[in-house]
Amino acid sequence: MKRLSSLLLLLILVVACNEKEEKKEVVPIKKPDPIIMEFGFKLNDYDVVRDTIDRGDTFGSILAQQNLGENKEHEITEKVRDSFNLRNIRVGKAYTMLRSKDSAKVLKAFIYKADISHYYVVDLNDSIRAYKKQLPITIKRRTIATEIDGSLSATLSNAGVQPSLAQNLADIYAYSVDFFKIQKGDRFAVTFNEKYISDTIYAGVESLEASFFIHKGKKIYAFPFKQDPNARRFDYYDEEGKVLKNMFLKAPLKFGYRISSKFSKNRFHPVQKRFKAHKGTDYAAATGTPIVTTASGVVERTGYTAGNGNYVKVKHSATYSTQYLHMSKILVRNGQRVTQGETIGKVGSTGLATGPHVCYRFWKNGVQVDPLAQKLPNSIPMLAKFKPRFMQEMTPLKKELDSIAAIKFKD
Incomplete structure (x- = not known):
């Protein structure tokens, strides 16, 4: 009987302990706050x-x-x-x-x-x-290949690239591609470096390593190279080491505007309402758009006439001169030396003009000619002694561009 009572008491204690354990509150472990x-x-x-x-x-x-x-x-x-x-x-x-x-x-x-x-x-x-x-800066390298669909900026945006890269490409190819005439189906590929702050904040294009642009069936490569390694600036050369930079830019405005009237020996004048020669190329753009000189030189004349409106004429050499008409504002003076790409005025509609544009006139040996039809001189070519180093640096970059383009453009 005593044994039975002991067993019963033990059983009651075990059940009570289990109930206490079941009722014991589980306290969650608080995780420390993340360190910021x-x-x-x-x-x-x-x-x-x-x-x-x-x-x-x-x-x-x-x-x-x-x-x-x-x-x-x-x-x-x-x-x-x-x-x-x-x-x-x-x-x-x-x-x-x-x-x-x-x-x-x-x-x-x-x-x-x-x-x-x-x-x-x-x-x-x-x-x-x-x-x-x-803040820490990270450089991320990318290569893309794509076809033109709309403007250059829109094409880059559709490819997941900041449109600011368009200006870099426009500057590189300003001497060899007429960006007023790029069209759907033109292709390009580019290897470039982008800058990020704290690895997340986009801070623009740091540099371009290589590119090609296919325009009117012609494939034009561009590789940055310093003949003098200690030089501050690059020049751009094609795959054969030929310099891309010409003496003249293709146009007096940046890319993105349209040619509204070409050089012609017999054009109907929209203001005078008669046929006459149009010895210039009209680039339509918004009033106030910067007009740049297409080559370095000295300002030969500035002024105003009833036909030309506000104008600037620049003498580049004994052979070449250019003139820029219908400005809303002149930003240079007679005798001033200007460098290629420097802003010399703003687009306007002064003189005989139906809307804002710049009429770009081009002289060769004292005769007005069509600048788009001229074969213009290049800048200083690469010296032969630098060619081996250029080829060594350029070859792997070209191979990378071509490989990615081959995958993208399977035709």
């Missing part, structure tokens, strides 16, 4: 305030709102003045304040975003110091 690092600080340790510079804000006025006291504000301003130009604070720029997490909310650091990649830090943690930092 920015501007070289662990943000978890601070009360973070983000804002932008408003009209009337100054570094001093922002400090005054932090309950530091006038003496402390003055001390900070004086100590950082040499490292942080306080007058450069601009409306709309972002800034961040790091304050203590206690109820006092004491300012520990002030960070001002000067631009997309640079920022200033005023660090008050241990002592007062200011310094400028740059």
Whole structure:
């Protein structure tokens, strides 16, 4: 009987213990907050305030709102003045304040975003110091091959590339491709490097390594190369080492505008309502569009006539001169030396003009000729002694372009 009672008591204790274990509350383990690092600080340790510079804000006025006291504000301003130009604070720029997490909310650091990649830090943690930092920059390399469908910018956008690359290609091929005449079915491939800030923020095209453009059935390669390795700028050469840069640009405007009237010996004048020679090429564009000189030279004449409106004439050599008519504004003076691609005026409709455009006139040996029909001289060719180095650098780049293009353009 005693044995039976003991067994019964033991059973009751076991059941009771199991019930307690079942009723025991399971406390979840709290995961620590992820560590957030920015501007070289662990943000978890601070009360973070983000804002932008408003009209009337100054570094001093922002400090005054932090309950530091006038003496402390003055001390900070004086100590950082040499490292942080306080007058450069601009409306709309972002800034961040790091304050203590206690109820006092004491300012520990002030960070001002000067631009997309640079920022200033005023660090008050241990002592007062200011310094400028740059966000980490990553370069990503890509090669694309595609066909023109619409404008060059639209084609690049459809290929997942920032349209800003269009300007780079237009500058490279300004001497060999008429971008007013590119059409659906033209093809190009390009190897280029893009710049990213903090690995995520796109910051534009860093450089182009190689490209080709197929226009009117002609395939034109472009490879950047320095004959002098210490030179600051590249010239662009084709696969045979021939320089792409001509003495003259193809047009006095950037790409994206249209030719509204060509050079003609007998054209019906839209204002005078009669047939007469049109010894220029008209490029239609919005009023105010920059007009550039197609070659380096000296401004021979500027002025105004009833027919030409505001105009500029540039002498490039004993052989060549160019003239730019109907400007809304002249930006150069007689006798001024200008370089190729320099803005010399703005598109307008002064003189005999039905709408905004620039009439581009071209002289060869004193005779007005059609610039689009001329075989114009190139720049200085590559010296023979540099050719082996160029071929060594160019060959793998060309092979890469051709391989990707072969996959894309299977026909």
